[in-house]
Amino acid sequence: MIIQKFGGTSVGSAQRIKHVAQLIQDGKKKIVVLSAVSGTTNKLVEIVNALYRNEKSSVNDRISQLEGEYVALVDVLFQSQETKAKAKSLLESHWNHIRSFTLDMFTRFEERAILAQGELISTMLMQLHLEELEVKSVLIPALDFMRVDQQGEPDMWYTKSNLSRIIGAEQSCDLFITQGFICRNHFGEIDNLKRGGSDYTASIVGAAIGAEEVQIWTDIDGMHNNDPRVVKNTRPIAKLTFDEAAELAYFGAKILHPTSIVPARNAGVPVVLKNTMEPEKPGTIISNEPSGDFIKALAAKDGITAIKIKSDRMLLAYGFLRQIFEVFERHKVSIDMITTSEVAVSLTIDDDRDISELIEELGLYGKVEVDLNQTIVCIVGHMLQAEPGHAARIFDSLKEIPLRMISYGGSKNNVSILIDTEHKVKAMKALNQGLFDLGE
Ligand code: ASP
Ligand code: MG
Numbered sequence: 182m183i184i185q186k187f188g189g190t191s192v193g194s195a196q197r198i199k200h201v202a203q204l205i206q207d208g209k210k211k212i213v214v215l216s217a218v219s220g221t222t223n224k225l226v227e228i229v230n231a232l233y234r235n236e237k238s239s240v241n242d243r244i245s246q247l248e249g250e251y252v253a254l255v256d257v258l259f260q261s262q263e264t265k266a267k268a269k270s271l272l273e274s275h276w277n278h279i280r281s282f283t284l285d286m287f288t289r290f291e292e293r294a295i296l297a298q299g300e301l302i303s304t305m306l307m308q309l310h311l312e313e314l315e316v317k318s319v320l321i322p323a324l325d326f327m328r329v330d331q332q333g334e335p336d337m338w339y340t341k342s343n344l345s346r347i348i349g350a351e352q353s354c355d356l357f358i359t360q361g362f363i364c365r366n367h368f369g370e371i372d373n374l375k376r377g378g379s380d381y382t383a384s385i386v387g388a389a390i391g392a393e394e395v396q397i398w399t400d401i402d403g404m405h406n407n408d409p410r411v412v413k414n415t416r417p418i419a420k421l422t423f424d425e426a427a428e429l430a431y432f433g434a435k436i437l438h439p440t441s442i443v444p445a446r447n448a449g450v451p452v453v454l455k456n457t458m459e460p461e462k463p464g465t466i467i468s469n470e471p472s473g474d475f476i477k478a479l480a481a482k483d484g485i486t487a488i489k490i491k492s493d494r495m496l497l498a499y500g501f502l503r504q505i506f507e508v509f510e511r512h513k514v515s516i517d518m519i520t521t522s523e524v525a526v527s528l529t530i531d532d533d534r535d536i537s538e539l540i541e542e543l544g545l546y547g548k549v550e551v552d553l554n555q556t557i558v559c560i561v562g563h564m565l566q567a568e569p570g571h572a573a574r575i576f577d578s579l580k581e582i583p584l585r586m587i588s589y590g591g592s593k594n595n596v597s598i599l600i601d602t603e604h605k606v607k608a609m610k611a612l613n614q615g616l617f618d619l620g621e
């Protein structure tokens with residue numbers, strides 16, 4: 182069994198929904214996880230905000246606008262008058278449900294019930310479309326098996342037992358459709374997995390049933406070796422390990438949220454990133470199996486602050502770093518990169534809060550220098566096993582760039598380099614040529 186998750190843009194119009202309906206009919210037994218039609222969740226959030234402000238006319242206007250958009254979608258998506266009428270009447274019940282909240286009290290509970298409508302609608306439309314095509318599929322409500330515990334963590338046991346019962350009852354069916362994003366909490370109330378949570382649903386479902394693989398379908402052909410907004414030529418990475426993907430996701434590759442793949446990773450289920458618009462392309466496979474090129478990709482993170490604390494007291498002393506770290510702990514500021522010398526320590530933070538008190542306190546331990554507008558360039562691969570000379574290739578590519586900090590060996594998957602943000606574009610272009618031979 183496989184899991185296929187399609188994001189909001191992949192089901193963003195009648196044409197796209199039809200296209201996805203074709204893609205999922207490849208005969209493989211699967212669960213299809215759908216997001217809301219793109220833009221819908223944002224509009225539901227606006228309705229919720231207007232409700233909190235008790236602006237009834239704005240709420241009604243927004244619902245009517247959404248209603249109009251879906252009427253247009255339904256007219257293109259369905260063929261027969263009968264299915265159109267059925268879809269419209271089902272949609273009507275969703276709008277009425279949302280309208281029912283405009284009166285009296287409005288709380289987080291009602292808010293979450295409204296936010297759930299986007300996925301409930303998109304899956305309803307897909308199921309009706311498949312019915313019209315006479316494709317056998319079963320719509321399985323996520324609210325019957327997706328559940329989070331008191332800590333907001335997925336309740337794997339609950340999901341596993343309910344999902345196998347539900348699927349087991351439909352032996353002759355190979356195609357199941359369900360909602361991403363929505364779930365129940367430990368009170369049994371409607372809740373969600375936070376914005377963008379459909380990937381997380383797919384990964385939890387994949388882990389729960391021990392799927393062969395979890396496919397995440399978006400509008401990009403996988404993770405790329407470099408940031409396409411910065412350099413002209415980039416290429417998709419064929420294979421990544423979960424560790425490498427997590428480093429890239431943290432450092433800026435927007436395609437996947439790092440926590441969303443944790444359940445799949447824990448269950449040893451590979452995650453494949455695929456492009457809805459170019460389904461024949463292989464995409465990126467993320468698994469526990471290391472393979473492929475030693476140096477795979479780079480990503481950059483801006484808005485970094487570098488702090489250097491220099492003190493003679495550090496020389497041959499113990500406990501100095503602990504004192505410094507305790508200052509950060511007291512101020513609840515987390516540290517990303519660290520480098521040390523015998524008389525100084527440099528570290529970076531990724532925080533835009535006012536840090537003047539933190540800096541003042543650090544001043545008790547030594548001379549403090551702060552550099553704003555720094556960028557971490559993170560090069561990802563299996564570095565420590567890499568062929569000799571790879572570090573030389575990195576630094577040779579960067580020979581014209583002033584480097585502020587270098588971090589190597591912290592994990593076997595990355596080399597991080599701190600530079601002034603003004604040199605970022607030049608650095609990323611130089612590495613694109615030096616490491617990947619892809620020019621600027
Ligand atoms: N529809 C939800 C959102 O827009 C979940 C998702 O798309 O993953 O955040
Ligand atoms: Mg998304």
